[in-house]
Amino acid sequence: MRKKLVAMLILAMTGTMFLGGCGSDGGSGSGGGDGKSGGKVKIRFASWDEAEDVDAQQAAVDKFNDAHDDIEVTLEAYGGEFDTKISAGMGSNDMPDVMYMWNYPAYSQGLEPLDTYIEKEGEDYKKNFYDTLWNYNSYDGSTYGIPIGFTTHALFYNKDIFAEAGIDEPTNDWTWEDVQAASKTITEKCEGKKGFSFQMKPDPYDYEMYLWSNGTAYVDAEGTLEGNLNSDKAKEVFQMFQDMEKEGSAVATEKSGTDEFRAGNTGMYVYGSWSINTLKEDGVNFGVVNIPSFGSQPSISILSSSGISMSKDSKNKEAAWEFIKFWTSEEMNKERIGMELPVLYSVVESEGIMEQPEYAPFYTMLEQSSDYTPSSFIYGSWSELSENLSLSFERVFNPSAMENVSDVLDEAAQQ
């Protein structure tokens, strides 16, 4: 009798366990029902941010929820696992309704084209965003994301080191020859310091900006590598960096180079606006100017942009769009200052961003870079090409390899 009782209990427990599991899944998953409960439309919103940024986002989401009786947005912070989770979600038809997005070529098939939504908002809506940003939030002729933030790259320099070496600080019209000369002087005059640093294993996506600045690219409009990646102009770029490393005036860093710059070990490096907050906190006496040019044309920067997208399988697209509009509004652009560079002309003007010398170059670079589309948007299997390129670059810049630029690039173009 007692045995029977125990058996029944276990059965009951097992049952509740699994039913319980399913129950909670059905409630939060978009797969369960029409996503409505208690008259409210539920929207799942996935973000890649972490820690304090998530708190700020949650506060903003709460604000939206308070203002809307009929919509309830839940924030899902995926953090560093963002890509894995979105990939898995897309594979299993369990995508959040709204999500942050940057890699449009990889995910466009799961996203809702937003052009008709944008048109409905009237012409001025689209015009208020910096034009370059739309290139980066579109793929194959359709717009898949509304810009949230961006960064271009710019040249950071340490004012104290330039004073110590007794040379003029960089200006917006510096060329790479100026950088080389200054690097040499700094390395010679400042004990234990290097004039310039660049990444030993640069992200190929970022690195293309130097090729653009010298009038070439990885691939042409048809996606052909041969004659582009290994063109003389491309080789020139790689050769210049390798030469600087070889002669010792520059150092190739394992990571972005921010650590070395913060520690005051390097005089200059090229990076995005990500490090501004850290550098300010550390009290580094730094300045920012445009990326140096190769002489013949203005320098071009890559854009690292983030947008907000809608899943094409979302069951509540109107509500999702409502939330996207809120998230990309002037109010939210102002809210995010300090975390993201604002993407709206009106906000940049009203907040006087262009008067702040550490931010202005990023906008100059943004406007200078409007006609360029990264190869990742053109070449079919970019992630594999990127992996091959990354290895090739490392072979050129890793101090234990330092292979011949021309040979490596010719080989890479054959793949």
Next chain:
Amino acid sequence: MKQKRISRKAIPYLFILPWIIGFLVFTIGPLIFSLVMSFFDWPLAADPKFVGFGNYIEMFTSDKQFSKSLIISLKYAAIFVPLNMIIALFLAMLITQPVRGVKIFRTIFYIPTVISGVAVSILWGWILNGDYGVLNYLLSLLGIEGPKWLVDPAWAILAVIIASAFGVGSMMLIFYTDIKNIPIDVYEAATIDGANPARQFFSITLPIITPTILFNLITSIISSFQQVTLVMLLTGGGPLKSTYFYGLYTYNNAFKHHKLGYASANAWVMFLIILVLTALVFKSSSAWVFYESEAGGVAKKGKKSKRGGKR
């Protein structure tokens, strides 16, 4: 009457039911599904396309990285597995010594195991940094100029092995419990017979714990092939792809290149390799593993069994 017998038979299964359901849903299900996937070209968002053995053929014919990564993983396993077992056994021997404060050391040695792989990677990233790392600083005190661990392809795999040996604690604990179970009188008898500690170790401890060695050998072979966290976070597969382990290769194929079918095929090939290796180890085990129940058999093969008394 009959009903009662059925319920009696069913009750044990009822007890393990939660586990069985979990096993079917979360292990067997995905396992079979991944086998199916491995025969498809399975992109992320588009519809899967059946390709038969296409993925497997591609792997063995046109994908150069496959064999490269496989060799890297084999190399890693070949160095890491024995090294890890020797360290674990050594530490286990240390913490079985009757010394004051041995419990503290036991805890210290075990602590790294409970730290998450991510934290371990970050920690070792700092320790191994070529310019500012503490390891190279210590080496410089000895007058040695340390290599750039994570930049020089010749040293990077060793750097990964050192970092993974950090998590030796759980294996050490398994050895420890087994060594503790050896009856003390065996050692007493050996001491009376005049056997020194080294002799005692090789003639008593080692033969008795061979089943545990077998267990640790197999689990560490498997885990060394599955090593992903550390290389992903510590080296990112570099420098120059010198630590592009098979696990990372599979992971990247799935979640970076979005070739889910191909990655499933990668995983199944790894499964077969592990299966063969495990089978080989098991096959060889009859020659070197000593079970108490077959004490006679081992003695015949020439190994000295010093077990006395308790029989």
